[in-house]
Amino acid sequence: MPDTVKFVLVVGFLVGAVYGSAWALSHFPPEQTEIVKPLPSEKLRAK
Template sequence: MGGSIARGQPPQSLSEADANRYTDRFWWWLMPDTVKFVLVLAFLGGAVYGSAWALSHFPPEQTEIVKSLPSEKLRGK
């Protein structure tokens, strides 16, 4: 059983603490693809919804921008 590792199982030679770190570090790769897909869609949907909510509750304020133009640009020359 030296080189083969069952999916989601740490190697036999690791201590209990190392085994916990091994499984915690690789939880994303152990999840089914469908669950990953749903989590990514939920994250993106939440980001879009949160952005829309923030813009509706805190609309951007309009400010005047005053910039002087040289007379050459106003004359079109």
């Protein structure tokens, strides 16, 4: 019986960690930033 209790506790902890991570990601999304990258003049020239 103790092995079953230990298994249930470990599975419960893993489920809680996954649920907590999903909740945190849904409530605190990363901030969006604008990325500006200049193009070299060789890429702009038509051949």
